[in-house]
Amino acid sequence: MPEIRPLSASLQRTAIEELNEVPDRLDADIATLRTWIKQQPHLRSRSDDQFLVAFLRGCKFSLEKAKAKLDKYYTLRTLYPEFYTISDVDSKRTHELLRLGVALRLPIPLHDNGPRIIYVRPGCYAADKYSFEEIIAIGHGLTGITLYNDDYAVIHGFLFVLDFSNYTPAHMVQMTPSTAKKMSVFGQDAMPVRDKGRHMINTNAVFELSFNAIRSILPTKEQNRISVHGSNLESLYAHIPQKYLPAHLGGEQGTIEELIQHHLNVFTEHREFLIDETNYGVDEKLRPAGQQYDYNSIFGVDGSFRKLNFD
Template sequence: MTDYTNECCLQFRVPDQEVEWETALVPIKDWLSKQPHLPNDVDDILLRRFYTSCGQNLERVKKTMDLFFTIRSTTPELFTKRDPWAPEIRQVFDIADMCPLPNKTKENYRVFIYRLNNPDYDLFNFVDAIKTFFMLADTRLTEEDDIPSGEIPIFDSNYITLKFIGKINLAILRKYMLYTQEAIPIRLKQVHIINSPSYIGKIFALCKPFLNPNVAKLIKFHEPGSDTLYKDVPQELLPTEYGGKAGSVDQIKRYWMKRVEAKRNWFLANDKNWAVDESLRPSANNDEKIKKVKDLPGSFRSLAFD
């Protein structure tokens, strides 16, 4: 194929792709405009996420979007008052590393590393950490137009001890599990727990009641010092601290911190923009899963641990 032909193909391919997207999103936008309880100010980039993550199934898109906004509206602890400049958010970024890695796998999967970098649990607040985690997720969901085919979170448990159990808020954990498994528009492909200690099962037991069996099948545990992770995730995709070529954890984290901070006005306005008005919800949109979410208790105290 000549250079001229290549150039022509490129010129026509992009507009054609945009037309395909516009066509695909029309019924979603039409449905959304007829839902008086849901927000209508939803960017195309997020609608595309729902469309792709739901396998281009319109009915699944509808149910997932409704659940997405409903969980957010019933969990103000995580989805309101989200100021990237707030001291509690800055502290989370100080003691935790949340890093979407720059390069994807050959299958077009995005890899994400989450870890504590400070063993002082007095500095750690579970609710603030989850809130910050979702702020980073929202930044990706509303800005990344190169939608990955799947997600691979890697949780490094190097600084996780049994005392971590005492920091967990079960009500928030339950909503976190429901939101990440059923509502957020991503496709989980693998979940890795690295540097997992011998007692990780005791901590994992807290998640089990809320864990979807299909997600449970994706989870793999890797002992400290093992290289079993690299069978699934190429090492070169990882930060230099893990023997990879993606740059340092600090460099990657600071890049994403700046992205989140640049969205400050969006976060401050998002409380109202994505709110659900339950008084306007049509009765047909009140299925069992939605009822279950609305019946979930609010946050309660963390577990006690001696």
């Protein structure tokens, strides 16, 4: 038997019906993926059962898709560590960024057994003190913990609520087209977790300006997953029942302070895991010929919105 957490009856049913999982074949599927990893001279990857089954489930047990995502997961983290990894788990700066609580995982999934809800506050930090790259690196760096520990996310996916309260022009200029592309590519090509939608609330004129500029570079599929509700929470409640939101939005998922503390506790509990993450990646000098990814071309020149008039 594979060394993975047993799923609840509901999650196991979804894994079988929606992700093509065959429980009796799990050992063989995981072993096949592990063998492939060992055959890749350029790839240093985790290879334990729990990690590999996350990629298989996220790719609906298509071995070729799982291989591609796993390779890109480590390739992006190696090529752009400042954007996709936590460089120093114990640094004061890292803990400051964590305490900001920009992206918070809510404890109860949608409908109790559905997608994991992530509450994001893009305007909650001082843009003159922290860069967006620093902010997003924390989230990307914690993805490994999610793949290991969150069966709801792996099987049902992520559902994002982005609250643009206090979002300013200073935040907007940090969201360059290249940055948006890096976020999109990682989510679409490297993460074995389904995107179940993005709901934008408390939006303002600054958000509209940046959103209209960025949206056009996103894949059509990703654009169609976005819903903008403005300040109309009733519109949001039609998609996410009120009880599944944080307390200040009328829900039962805890206060911001409680959610941040939980976030910090998870980080602390997995300190050794996060330190160990630095041992994995790719060595492009050892990659077989013809298998390179030209991400510099994909991401392009890093422009910004600094020349726009906000009057």
